[in-house]
Amino acid sequence: QSVLTQPPSMSAAPGQKVTISCSGSSSNIGNNYVSWYQHLPGTAPKLLIYENDKRPSRIPDRFSGSKSGTSATLGITGLQTGDEADYYCGTWDSSLNVVMFGGGTKLTVL
Amino acid sequence: EVQLVESGGGVVRPGGSLRLSCAASGFSFGDYGMTWVRQAPGKGLEWVSTINWNGVSTGYTDSVKGRFTISRDNAKHSLYLQMDSLRVEDTAFYFCARVGYTNYGMDVWGQGTTVTVSS
Numbered sequence: 001q002s003v004l005t006q007p008p009s010m011s012a013a014p015g016q017k018v019t020i021s022c023s024g025s026s027s028n029i030g031n032n033y034v035s036w037y038q039h040l041p042g043t044a045p046k047l048l049i050y051e052n053d054k055r056p057s058r059i060p061d062r063f064s065g066s067k068s069g070t071s072a073t074l075g076i077t078g079l080q081t082g083d084e085a086d087y088y089c090g091t092w093d094s095s096l097n098v099v100m101f102g103g104g105t106k107l108t109v110l
Numbered sequence: 111e112v113q114l115v116e117s118g119g120g121v122v123r124p125g126g127s128l129r130l131s132c133a134a135s136g137f138s139f140g141d142y143g144m145t146w147v148r149q150a151p152g153k154g155l156e157w158v159s160t161i162n163w164n165g166v167s168t169g170y171t172d173s174v175k176g177r178f179t180i181s182r183d184n185a186k187h188s189l190y191l192q193m194d195s196l197r198v199e200d201t202a203f204y205f206c207a208r209v210g211y212t213n214y215g216m217d218v219w220g221q222g223t224t225v226t227v228s229s
Contacts, residue, residue, distance in 0.1 A: 033213040037155070044205065044222065045147075045155065050215035088155050092213040098171060099145065099157035099214045 003028065004089055004102035011108040012079050020074045020105045022089030028100060029091055034072040036065055037088045039104075045088070049074060076107075084109045112136035112218050114206050119223030126196050126227070132189040132206030132220055140164070140184035143209035145216060146191050148202035148225075158204070159191065160214065173199075196227045 005023040012018045022034065036049040047056055049065035052072065064075040072089055089102040118130040132144070146158040159180040160169045168180050179192040189206050203222045210217030 033211070033215065035211065035213070035215040037216070039155065041149075042203075044219035045207075045216075046219070047210075047215065047217045050211040050217065051213075054211075056217060086154070090155075090157075090214065090216070097169065099160060099169075101147075101155045101157060104154035 003093065003096075004091070004100055006087075006089060006102040006105045008103065009106045009108065011110055014079050014081060014109055016079050017075065017077045018079060018107065020076075020087050020089075020107070022072045022074070022102045024070050024072075024091070026070060027095035028070075028093040029067065029072055029089075030070040031094060032092045034065065034067055035090045036063075036072075036074045037090060037101075038083075039086045039088060041086070048087075079109050081109050083107060114208065114218055114220035116204065116206050116220045116223040119204065119225045121226045121228060122196055124196060124198055124227055124229055127192070127194045128196065128225060130191040130193065130204055130206075130223060130225070132191075134187045134189065134208075137208070137218075139187040143214075144180075144182060144189045145207050145209055145214065146180065146189075147205045147207055147216070147219075148200075149205070149222075150199070150202040153202075156202075157214075160209070161189070193225070196225075198227050198229075201225060201227045 033051040039045040052067040205222045207216035208218040
């Protein structure tokens with residue numbers, strides 16, 4: 001079981017907005033930057049958000065990130081069927097000295 | 111084009127060894143830390159190991175400490191993962207990734223290579 005907690009699954013209709021949460025502690029999210037990844041099984045994961053709220057240039061602004069205290073959130077607006085994927089948060093844990101990922105959230109766009 | 115290409119995966123018996131390689135191109139490899147991440151069947155992403163830009167500093171998840179060794183050859187633009195004493199639970203898809211941002215934000219990923227440990 002991951003130290004970073006995400007909802008296992010979420011679903012929303014095309015065009016709608018979804019927010020995916022990632023809950024941790026002071027040793028990880030509370031004092032370190034959070035990244036978010038999109039992963040389709042069998043393909044390379046893709047970085048969506050880094051340093052809590054920054055987007056790589058190739059990532060559309062439909063994707064956003066935020067952090068408050070020991071929790072982080074990924075927001076996706078204008079959902080498309082192509083957004084169906086697994087989404088993971090990730091960060092460094094300063095107490096355990098490990099990189100950690102959340103358990104992942106399977107997003108269904110229906 | 112910035113690219114990472116893994117190789118070296120395969121099928122091995124429990125207790126056996128494999129050496130994964132990750133060939134980098136399109137960027138100054140020696141300027142970046144690198145990581146290995148795996149995904150076991152039906153499971154999520156799991157961090158395996160990290161190495162800093164010059165190979166001096168490394169880190170491992172507890173389950174592979176003492177069995178896996180990460181290394182790099184900056185002259186060859188290559189990252190490696192030597193996996194010894196393999197266990198069935200090491201079966202996974204292994205990705206290499208570039209550490210591009212603070213606190214291990216991984217901005218470039220390879221397509222991965224499959225490791226199957228089975229008797």
